[in-house]
Amino acid sequence: MRDRLLALLVVVIWGVNFVVIKFGLQGMPPFLLAGMRFLLVALPAIFFIPRPTIPWKWLLLYGMTMSFAQFAFLFVAIKVGMPAGLASLVLQAQVFFTLLLGVVLMGEKLRVNHFVGIAIASGGMLVLAQASLHKPGSGAVPLAGLLLTLAAAFSWALGNLTNKKILAGFPQRNILSLVVWSAPIPVVPFLACSWLFDGPEVVLSSLSHVQVGTWLAVAYLAFAATLFGYSVWGSLLGRYETWRVAPLTLLVPLVGLFAAWLLLDEALSPAQFGGALLVLAGMAVNTFGLPRRRAVAVR
Template identity: 30%
Template sequence: MSVSGLTHPHPVSPSLTRAWLTPLELGGLGAVWGASFMFMRIAAPAFGPLPLVELRLALGALVLMPFLWRARSSFGPGLWPKLALVGVLNSAIPFALFAWAARRAPAGVGAITNSMAVLFTALVAFLFYGERIGVKRAVALLTGFVGVVVLASGKAAGESIAWAAAAGTLAAFLYGIGANMVRRHLTGLPAAAVAAATLSCSALLMLPFAIATWPAEPIGVRPWLAAASLGMVCTGFAYAVYYRLIQRIGAARAVSVTYLVPLFAVAWAWLLLDEPLTPSMLIAGTLILGSVALGQPPAARKAT
């Protein structure tokens, strides 16, 4: 999941909120987004990547639809092509890549590569929009890439996870592109409403592909429950909580949830799916999360 793609135009001072609420919500959000990789591991083999992504997009959009309905006057006809493009780059394709990877590698692999989205956002801004990247972020990117190489060199159950790591890294890069597009073309709009609009567009665009690849065999209750949880809880509900956090404490502090997602993903998969934490995952996770911490601006690092 991308946690850096949308911002709120009017952050509210965190002093207005009880001190315990923010850590509780950040921890809960990290746990929910970490669980999304476990749910993909359960549901992807039964549904296949594209049908699972369709369910995730549609259910997530359904949960967030009240936000879009409330702000519908701000979404003119000329805005929808941009929303559709952002939806494809920031939701549909990354979700499909992570679902594809979930069939081939432990849940922690997707979660670890997902955390690179924060660094890729800075890289895309540097490559395509002329923003300065700075020495620290350059070092952070290099460290993160080393972490990806270490991760890709590992094995799970005796099989290489290189392609799964590559898919997750590409998804994180697309999140970086989507985040920059949102910042430059969709600023000033309510973030949760933008999320509902982009998810809805993605769901409509993915629908023919999901129908064409829908599995012929019956799908069990467990994959259905995992898919429903992935869409309604890990996408719709989690996005709503995240945008509420951005509104209350600002994007720099809210993005600190990035550090928690891989930890929870590995923990959930270990507890409930009996997936081990391999040495390559441990080393790669340390390198990548360290690079994300190093690449944060000073205000964000102080907030975490």
């Protein structure tokens, strides 16, 4: 029971994470906010957690795909108008990008349920995109926000494959040590991007006039969503079969959509809701497989 509650707590933390990003971006530009997040992930934890026994090139690749590219695209997407709830759902395209990249880059084979799941979810994404881009009034989602979120999902998929290569070559690696020791890698690129795209004045002004709410958002992203979330999730994956733990991530976009509706007043149109259901159905088929027909006994 304790482990189930911990797993559900992590799912809630990760779902609310998207709303917290939205709040944090009100006080900091996206690259600076992301840089502060990973700076707090690294410090002071890096002084107490041993470095993972993997080559630096893999640590660098993991940090640049899973941490830098993914969150650079995601934070900018939300900044330019991507709703937090929809971002939590569209980002789950990483599941299908991971499958397809696994075929192209690693020669993996897909099963029938994978093809069906990809087809259903792709249809859902098209419905969702059509409904979101042409939503009447001020609720329309900018195309840039949608494309940037998909780019974040693609980057996450690259990070998943990197993580898979690391796990295959170094099976004893600890997920928390990997997260902590890869955290400093994106900090400098994030700060450099903020200095370049936002300008020195904006960066210095943001750092010198940080409000309490912004620091709370950064702390949540660093300590709750990253350090606590990944350490608990890694522990659960180590104690239980993957099929028992991994499907719970299907609840993350549901929590994200609900939290965005509750805290940000983000409501889905009927067409968006239908597209979201198709995406979730595709994810479920991918995870659980197709329903099997039971043989009917003939008397």
